[in-house]
Amino acid sequence: MTDLFYPDYIQHQNLVKEHEDLGKIYAQPMAIWLGRDRYHKLKRVPSRIQRLLKRAKNKTVVFVIYSIPNRDISGRHSMGGEEDEESYLKFINEVIEGIGNHSPIIIYEPDALCDGVKLTKKKSHQRIKLMQTSLKLLTKTNAKIYIDSGHPNWLKVSEVCSLLKRFKKIPYEGFILNCCNFVDTDSCVEYGTEISKYIGKNFVIDTSRNGLGYTGNIYNPTNIAIGEYPTLDTKIKNCDGFLWMKPLGESDGKVNGTPKAGRFSLKYALKIIENSKKINVFK
Numbered sequence: 001m002t003d004l005f006y007p008d009y010i011q012h013q014n015l016v017k018e019h020e021d022l023g024k025i026y027a028q029p030m031a032i033w034l035g036r037d038r039y040h041k042l043k044r045v046p047s048r049i050q051r052l053l054k055r056a057k058n059k060t061v062v063f064v065i066y067s068i069p070n071r072d073i074s075g076r077h078s079m080g081g082e083e084d085e086e087s088y089l090k091f092i093n094e095v096i097e098g099i100g101n102h103s104p105i106i107i108y109e110p111d112a113l114c115d116g117v118k119l120t121k122k123k124s125h126q127r128i129k130l131m132q133t134s135l136k137l138l139t140k141t142n143a144k145i146y147i148d149s150g151h152p153n154w155l156k157v158s159e160v161c162s163l164l165k166r167f168k169k170i171p172y173e174g175f176i177l178n179c180c181n182f183v184d185t186d187s188c189v190e191y192g193t194e195i196s197k198y199i200g201k202n203f204v205i206d207t208s209r210n211g212l213g214y215t216g217n218i219y220n221p222t223n224i225a226i227g228e229y230p231t232l233d234t235k236i237k238n239c240d241g242f243l244w245m246k247p248l249g250e251s252d253g254k255v256n257g258t259p260k261a262g263r264f265s266l267k268y269a270l271k272i273i274e275n276s277k278k279i280n281v282f283k
Contacts, residue, residue: 004029004230004243005056015266021273022248022266024283029059029230030208030244031107035067036082036091045091049098060232061104062243065138067091068112068130070119085130092134096141103142105204107245108135108172110179113163114150128166135170144173146204146240151178152191153214161198173240174202180246181206182224184213189236196238208244209272211281219255220268225276229283248272 006029016023032052034045052061069082082088095106112131116124131147138145147167149160164175175195177188185207192203211225226248228234232241249269251258258265276282 003059003232005052005059005061006030007032007052007061019266019270021282022269025226025248025269025273028244029062030247031062031064033064033066034095035065045094046098049095050100053099053102053104061102062107062245063095063104064107064245065092065095065109068109068127070123070127071112085126088130089134089137092137096137099141099143101142103144105173105241105243106138106143106145107176107179107204107243108138108145108147110148110245111150113148114154114160116163117155117159132167132170135167135172139171146174146176147172148179149175149177149195149203151181151183152187153181153183157191157194157198160195164195164199164201168199172201174204175199176204176206176243176245178206178210180209180252181218182210182212182214182221184210185227185242187213189239193238202238202240204241204243205239206245207242208246208248211276211279219252220258222256222268222271223275224272225279226272226281 006027016026034049036045049063067082067088069084069088082091109131112127116127119127135145135147147164149164177192185205188205192205196203207227209224210227212223215221215223228242230242230244234240234242249264249266249272251261251263251265251268253261258268273282
């Protein structure tokens with residue numbers, strides 16, 4: 001039995017009643033995304049975090065911090081984030097206030113580190129410095145923090161290690177691979193193990209949609225399936241957990257007939273469930 005928290009996505013309750021299989025998926029632990037912009041309009045960040053942590057009791061909550069300025073410069077479907085560094089650090093401090101003495105898992109800024117290589121040298125340096133400052137603040141809490149580090153099809157192991165070494169003086173827990181992506185678990189484990197050898201940190205993997213592996217499209221591909229179910233006991237050396245970062249059916253962007261990024265598509269969710277049944281991974 002997993003000790004991860006099931007967030008109870010209230011907005012899907014009516015659909016869950018109508019579609020039993022969807023209910024089985026949404027009964028699984030999933031990450032809760034935190035950001036303050038056009039996609040995740042959180043006006044009272046601390047109180048929301050506190051409510052969720054209270055509901056979770058002794059289970060581990062997984063939060064995703066996703067609000068860095070100039071977010072998603074590669075994909076551009078989830079662009080947004082805070083307006084500037086000052087507002088971002090204010091947001092980080094609100095997250096810290098919400099966490100209090102609790103010990104959640106925090107997935108830190110999907111894409112921000114690897115995306116930074118596309119920025120100008122000056123802006124890349126500014127982003128790293130902002131990430132360092134915010135991580136120093138976050139690591140003063142009891143949260144276990146995993147920095148997003150892309151996936152095997154993005155940067156070379158040496159490139160990722162070079163980026164992560166910029167945080168070597170910060171006591172973060174480890175790194176996450178494959179966040180909201182589709183690379184198969186075995187490839188992620190191999191990739192993560194190599195990175196772990198060099199930086200001395202463990203990793204977690206997003207397995208929410210990688211059951212069929214990468215198929216050539218990263219925006220709402222239809223030939224995907226769920227992967228390993230969420231757990232903090234993978235039995236794999238250096239791999240701390242399999243997590244579901246992407247709520248099933250949420251769009252990657254307005255592609256292939258789906259809505260804007262972050263919006264739910266019932267048709268897409270049911271297609272992924274259908275594919276998952278075909279390869280016998282659906283429980």
